[in-house]
Amino acid sequence: MNIYNTLTKTKERLIPRLRGAEARYGEAKARHPSADSTDSTSSLQAGSSQASSGLGKIQMFVCGPTVYDYIHIGNARTFVFFDVVAKYLRSQGYEVDYIQNITDIDDKIIKRAQEAGQNPLDWAKEYRQKFEEDMKDLEVSSPRYIPATDHIKQVVGQVKKLIEKKHAYLIENDGYYFDLKTFPEYGKLSGRKSEMADDAVTRIDENDKKRNKGDFCLWKLVKIDKELEIGNSKFEIANGEPAWGSPLGWGRPGWHIEDTAITEHFFGPQYDIHGGGQDLIFPHHEAEITQQESASGKKPFVKYWMHVAFLINKDQKMSKSLGNFETVNELLKKYPKEVLRFYLLSSYYRSPLDYSDMMFKQSRVAISRIAEFVQKLEKINGADNKTADQHIKEAKKKFVEAMDNDFNTPEAFASLFELIRNLNPLIVSNELGKEQVKNLTKLLTEIDEILGVIPEEKQKTPQEVEELVEKREKLRQDKHYAESDEVRSEIEKLGFQIEDTMYGPVINRK
Numbered sequence: 001m002n003i004y005n006t007l008t009k010t011k012e013r014l015i016p017r018l019r020g021a022e023a024r025y026g027e028a029k030a031r032h033p034s035a036d037s038t039d040s041t042s043s044l045q046a047g048s049s050q051a052s053s054g055l056g057k058i059q060m061f062v063c064g065p066t067v068y069d070y071i072h073i074g075n076a077r078t079f080v081f082f083d084v085v086a087k088y089l090r091s092q093g094y095e096v097d098y099i100q101n102i103t104d105i106d107d108k109i110i111k112r113a114q115e116a117g118q119n120p121l122d123w124a125k126e127y128r129q130k131f132e133e134d135m136k137d138l139e140v141s142s143p144r145y146i147p148a149t150d151h152i153k154q155v156v157g158q159v160k161k162l163i164e165k166k167h168a169y170l171i172e173n174d175g176y177y178f179d180l181k182t183f184p185e186y187g188k189l190s191g192r193k194s195e196m197a198d199d200a201v202t203r204i205d206e207n208d209k210k211r212n213k214g215d216f217c218l219w220k221l222v223k224i225d226k227e228l229e230i231g232n233s234k235f236e237i238a239n240g241e242p243a244w245g246s247p248l249g250w251g252r253p254g255w256h257i258e259d260t261a262i263t264e265h266f267f268g269p270q271y272d273i274h275g276g277g278q279d280l281i282f283p284h285h286e287a288e289i290t291q292q293e294s295a296s297g298k299k300p301f302v303k304y305w306m307h308v309a310f311l312i313n314k315d316q317k318m319s320k321s322l323g324n325f326e327t328v329n330e331l332l333k334k335y336p337k338e339v340l341r342f343y344l345l346s347s348y349y350r351s352p353l354d355y356s357d358m359m360f361k362q363s364r365v366a367i368s369r370i371a372e373f374v375q376k377l378e379k380i381n382g383a384d385n386k387t388a389d390q391h392i393k394e395a396k397k398k399f400v401e402a403m404d405n406d407f408n409t410p411e412a413f414a415s416l417f418e419l420i421r422n423l424n425p426l427i428v429s430n431e432l433g434k435e436q437v438k439n440l441t442k443l444l445t446e447i448d449e450i451l452g453v454i455p456e457e458k459q460k461t462p463q464e465v466e467e468l469v470e471k472r473e474k475l476r477q478d479k480h481y482a483e484s485d486e487v488r489s490e491i492e493k494l495g496f497q498i499e500d501t502m503y504g505p506v507i508n509r510k
């Protein structure tokens with residue numbers, strides 16, 4: 001299994017920190033080449049059973065949403081992708097502890113809540129719930145969600161440690177800041193320096209008394225005319241601003257500290273995989289490295305850094321500030337979850353993904369091709385077929401190879417479509433037996449548990465229309481265009497319209 005690491009800018013072999021057992025994985029593959037995927041009764045899992053129990057544990061953290069509004073489809077790319085990462089690694093025999101934080105205290109939340117005249121924590125709670133519903137509807141089921149406000153104590157503990165080690169300083173009536181001069185390695189993830197932080201600081205990090213330009217806020221003080229009460233539950237809202245009572249004074253966490261406080265609490269000062277959107281590399285992830293390595297003195301904080309590229313809409317990156325996005329909630333009303341998952345996984349995660357109607361249409365056709373194929377399997381009763389067995393084994397092998405190569409989901413899909421293409425003629429000529437169907441169903445189920453793209457519901461196009469669509473396809477292939485247009489009109493008279501895409505025709509009710 002190889003993963004592209006943003007920190008080293010190379011593809012590296014995945015070796016879990018806890019039990020470096022990738023070697024055993026490789027040995028198992030060498031010892032049992034047949035177990036790799038050629039044995040049609042074995043699962044997708046590459047190694048033998050003893051390998052599966054010894055592959056090791058992977059601790060993975062992905063930056064979650066700031067819950068001030070519905071999330072957009074660009075955010076969903078990150079969350080669906082890492083859901084696939086966790087599910088695939090688990091399918092291969094790794095134990096994966098996957099955590100995602102929920103930023104439920106933040107300037108954006110405070111601002112929105114103030115505008116609406118509401119309590120910021122209630123506001124965050126409402127959108128946290130909406131976020132989790134969206135994730136459930138998208139079949140994202142692998143992470144544990146950890147809200148930041150449940151870990152204020154850990155945040156304060158980490159800030160205190162940074163103060164003790166002289167990495168942090170106080171600006172009166174403002175807050176505690178990280179002193180970047182104390183961490184010369186700042187910039188090692190992004191290749192950027194603190195002087196270049198201008199475009200990336202938020203309001204919370206601005207103060208002209210800072211020692212260095214890129215110094216960022218760890219604990220923002222909030223002025224409260226009330227005796228300081230210390231404790232996790234000592235919480236006040238002053239002028240709409242939430243504040244927790246702490247030995248540092250009334251205040252709230254800075255932008256970057258919640259993640260390292262949470263991961264140190266659950267994983268310790270070092271762990272395996274940290275993921276997020278590309279836009280978080282600088283300054284957010286850079287700051288996380290700075291904080292945690294300074295606090296613990298242990299390096300590297302994270303072994304593998306993985307970043308998901310943007311969605312591209314008319315050459316602009318998709319972001320909330322540009323307003324050129326659709327929310328997941330809106331898109332789920334238009335498309336089944338399988339279509340959205342297929343769309344989000346149809347491009348390699350490190351490449352930009354086009355955001356256009358055509359892309360959704362193509363995904364829809366791709367999904368119906370898979371669905372049609374699965375439905376056909378129910379009727380099969382031919383004789384056993386060795387060629388078909390070979391195709392199934394081959395598809396399984398290619399799927400694993402694609403995923404092992406830095407989670408190349410488009411190639412994984414390609415292996416599935418190649419299998420469909422190879423088996424379709426055998427289905428038509430009734431040359432597929434029950435044994436193949438059994439193996440095939442098993443493989444499809446395993447793939448679906450990872451990618452989540454096989455619809456449960458059956459297609460609802462009437463038989464008559466489907467037959468006409470097939471007839472038209474045949475005519476088009478034979479270049480009888482005039483006749484194919486006539487068939488198209490017949491289809492339209494029945495209340496359906498047909499649209500041609502790179503995956504084949506798509507049928508919609510008019």
Ligand SMILES: [Zn+2]
Pocket residue numbers: 062063064259284
């Ligand atoms: Zn984060």
